Amino acid sequence: MKKIKLLTITLAVILVTAIAFFGVYIPVQNRMEDKVEGYSYAMDLKGGRNIRLKVDTSNKTVVKDSEGNEVEDADNLTDEQISQNGYTKEETPNNPQDVLTYDNYKKSKGIIEDRLSKLGVNNYITKVDDKTGDILIEIPENDNTDAIVSNIATTGKFEIVDSNTKEVLMDNNDIKAARVMYGSNSTSTTSSGTTVYLEIEFNKNGSQKLQNISNDYKTQNTVNVTNTTNITNETNTVADANNTTNETNTNTTQTTEEQKEITMLIDDEEIMTTSFDETLETGKLQLSVGTATTDQKTLQNYINQASSMAVVLDNGNMPVKYTVDENQYILSDMTQNELNIVLYVMVGLVVISLLVLIIRYKTNGLALAISYIGLASIFLLLIRYTNVVISIEGIFGIAMVLILNYIFLNKLLAKLKKEKEVEKETVNKKLKETYKEFFIRIIPICIAVITFCFITWEPISSFGMIMFWGIALIAVYNSIVTNLFLKIKAGK
Amino acid sequence: MKKMTKKQKILIAIIALIIIAGIIITATIGLNFDLRYQESKKVELYLEQDFEISDIKAITDEVFPNEPVIIQKVEVYEDTVSITAKDITDEQKVDLINKINEKYGTELSADSTTIESIPHTRGRDIIKPYIAPFCIATLIILVYMAIRYSKLGIVKTILKVVIISVVAQATLLGVIAITRIPIGRLTIPMVIVIYMLTLVGLTSDFEKKLKENNKEEEAGN
Numbered sequence: 001m002k003k004i005k006l007l008t009i010t011l012a013v014i015l016v017t018a019i020a021f022f023g024v025y026i027p028v029q030n031r032m033e034d035k036v037e038g039y040s041y042a043m044d045l046k047g048g049r050n051i052r053l054k055v056d057t058s059n060k061t062v063v064k065d066s067e068g069n070e071v072e073d074a075d076n077l078t079d080e081q082i083s084q085n086g087y088t089k090e091e092t093p094n095n096p097q098d099v100l101t102y103d104n105y106k107k108s109k110g111i112i113e114d115r116l117s118k119l120g121v122n123n124y125i126t127k128v129d130d131k132t133g134d135i136l137i138e139i140p141e142n143d144n145t146d147a148i149v150s151n152i153a154t155t156g157k158f159e160i161v162d163s164n165t166k167e168v169l170m171d172n173n174d175i176k177a178a179r180v181m182y183g184s185n186s187t188s189t190t191s192s193g194t195t196v197y198l199e200i201e202f203n204k205n206g207s208q209k210l211q212n213i214s215n216d217y218k219t220q221n222t223v224n225v226t227n228t229t230n231i232t233n234e235t236n237t238v239a240d241a242n243n244t245t246n247e248t249n250t251n252t253t254q255t256t257e258e259q260k261e262i263t264m265l266i267d268d269e270e271i272m273t274t275s276f277d278e279t280l281e282t283g284k285l286q287l288s289v290g291t292a293t294t295d296q297k298t299l300q301n302y303i304n305q306a307s308s309m310a311v312v313l314d315n316g317n318m319p320v321k322y323t324v325d326e327n328q329y330i331l332s333d334m335t336q337n338e339l340n341i342v343l344y345v346m347v348g349l350v351v352i353s354l355l356v357l358i359i360r361y362k363t364n365g366l367a368l369a370i371s372y373i374g375l376a377s378i379f380l381l382l383i384r385y386t387n388v389v390i391s392i393e394g395i396f397g398i399a400m401v402l403i404l405n406y407i408f409l410n411k412l413l414a415k416l417k418k419e420k421e422v423e424k425e426t427v428n429k430k431l432k433e434t435y436k437e438f439f440i441r442i443i444p445i446c447i448a449v450i451t452f453c454f455i456t457w458e459p460i461s462s463f464g465m466i467m468f469w470g471i472a473l474i475a476v477y478n479s480i481v482t483n484l485f486l487k488i489k490a491g492k
Numbered sequence: 493m494k495k496m497t498k499k500q501k502i503l504i505a506i507i508a509l510i511i512i513a514g515i516i517i518t519a520t521i522g523l524n525f526d527l528r529y530q531e532s533k534k535v536e537l538y539l540e541q542d543f544e545i546s547d548i549k550a551i552t553d554e555v556f557p558n559e560p561v562i563i564q565k566v567e568v569y570e571d572t573v574s575i576t577a578k579d580i581t582d583e584q585k586v587d588l589i590n591k592i593n594e595k596y597g598t599e600l601s602a603d604s605t606t607i608e609s610i611p612h613t614r615g616r617d618i619i620k621p622y623i624a625p626f627c628i629a630t631l632i633i634l635v636y637m638a639i640r641y642s643k644l645g646i647v648k649t650i651l652k653v654v655i656i657s658v659v660a661q662a663t664l665l666g667v668i669a670i671t672r673i674p675i676g677r678l679t680i681p682m683v684i685v686i687y688m689l690t691l692v693g694l695t696s697d698f699e700k701k702l703k704e705n706n707k708e709e710e711a712g713n
Binding site: 044047052125126127129130132136202284326328329330331332334392393395396400440441442443444445447448451452455457459460462473 | 519528545562563565567568570574591608609610611612613617621622625628629630633636637642655677678680681682684688692694695696
């Protein structure tokens with residue numbers, strides 16, 4: 001009976017090991033498919049998106065009047081009209097020579113890193129070329145990568161200008177923070193859905209300026225603002241910014257000839273033109289992104305748009321203008337073969353260690369060696385089903401868990417070896433003692449591991465998560481399987 | 493205060509030597525960074541077909557003898573290879589392309605292939621993301637140890653944890669500097685493992701001392 005029990009557990013361990021290492025293959029449409037979840041790899045093992053931001057060395061054509069002021073809407077002017085009006089055409093570099101400095105390159109890199117962090121990129125490598133100013137970025141490849149790439153290359157220049165005179169009224173220096181907010185547009189009986197807002201909070205100086213501007217550019221005529229939102233001060237549509245001009249604004253222009261308006265520009269692109277219904281004293285400007293909606297997909301789209309703008313505005317503008325020169329997915333130089341070699345080396349070391357255990361502790365050693373293999377196999381399955389991302393640090397985490405379990409079993413076996421006769425009660429007692437001694441010694445490791453689990457930086461969280469599941473498994477598995485093995489062996 | 497044994501004295505002397513030598517080497521020659529983090533050159537070649545990294549490796553071994561080279565597949569179709577080396581001269585580029593054309597029957601031309609330069613990664617950029625997690629974890633661990641081993645002296649315990657952890661990491665970096673092991677993707681995992689092992693070692697030592705302390709107290713009563 002004892003032998004049958006031991007054999008059953010051993011067979012169960014062999015089965016789990018086979019599943020963990022070879023998978024479960026089921027025919028699907030004339031081919032065999034492994035039904036066991038695959039591992040998720042981090043950027044260092046999977047590869048990532050490589051982006052090269054090149055310093056923009058191109059020129060822009062500027063038309064200036066006789067006084068040297070830039071002429072607006074000059075794109076529509078022909079060469080003839082330009083000369084007739086006494087204008088001159090000038091080629092101006094997008095990046096003037098004085099901005100191409102090492103400090104500005106470094107500042108731009110810092111801004112990009114801040115943007116990446118705020119966009120939730122949890123693993124990235126950035127390099128800056130001291131001479132050319134080019135910035136190389138490597139980020140993980142996923143569904144958001146393209147959106148992230150479009151955000152990091154943006155200069156992030158923010159301006160509020162007088163619509164007529166083009167005088168700059170506010171710029172990036174006035175911004176304290178930018179964030180995304182939500183509000184529900186509803187009456188007591190109906191709900192038109194959720195509206196996404198981009199909230200720009202200005203610093204002390206900016207708040208004062210905003211107050212003055214909102215007073216100076218107050219809407220002269222009563223304008224019907226139909227949105228009844230519970231958090232807005234202003235109701236302007238930002239989504240599809242280039243195409244959207246509020247009806248409100250149109251009406252205003254028609255009814256009031258002297259209406260002064262401001263234009264908001266991001267990276268010299270017009271986001272909106274508006275006037276203010278009231279004086280803004282809070283130092284905050286809330287702009288609705290899109291219209292109120294109940295559709296989750298549309299809402300998510302608006303949130304993404306608002307988040308992108310918030311991230312760009314929140315980190316200041318890059319002093320240097322960049323263009324995306326290279327944007328491609330490059331696989332890791334660590335191939336599957338090299339990963340297999342790592343796996344074989346680990347298996348080899350485990351086999352040698354288990355042989356030592358068997359030689360030292362004979363049958364008890366053999367029983368716990370089988371138990372050890374079972375834990376290693378379950379652990380490999382566990383990290384696949386808990387969606388833990390494996391990085392190089394994570395691989396070291398796996399090795400650490402295997403070492404810790406080995407130490408645990410070795411301690412337990414050493415205690416049992418001292419006993420002349422091993423009975424069930426002795427197993428219980430020794431197991432408890434080992435648990436106490438072992439876990440007290442690894443409490444600092446547990447603290448570090450739990451801390452690392454909460455860190456967003458992928459390589460370190462990968463290590464933390466793997467170690468967390470490993471330590472939890474050591475605690476649970478040994479109290480069940482190892483305990484069972486030893487109790488069956490003890491017999492009484 | 494306990495007297496140090498001869499073995500302990502020798503060990504301390506060796507550690508001190510390693511740390512001092514490591515500091516001198518780092519200050520004079522600097523650390524040896526892996527190619528991945530060094531200033532390097534890169535070429536990308538469109539092979540129009542699937543290929544084996546080992547085949548490209550055989551070619552790069554001929555073109556860049558005894559030099560580390562990074563070979564990577566590009567994009568989802570994996571039909572383009574990216575080759576990174578410390579330096580790629582025009583002659584090496586021509587040689588590389590000729591050998592690739594010969595092997596894969598492609599018609600790549602050296603003129604249309606550009607050598608791109610890749611800037612180096614700063615050491616501080618590599619370690620920056622790890623500083624906060626380590627500081628937070630160490631701070632919590634220090635609080636725990638100060639409470640758990642308060643009988644052994646709070647200040648003494650904290651000092652011991654800080655000093656030994658720093659010495660352990662400095663020794664590791666000293667060994668890396670002396671042996672010229674490249675600072676690469678395995679360096680940070682090694683630092684983490686040493687950190688964890690130091691914690692286990694310290695806890696074991698403190699537990700032992702706490703046990704002895706409790707025994708002495710019981711005997712005193």
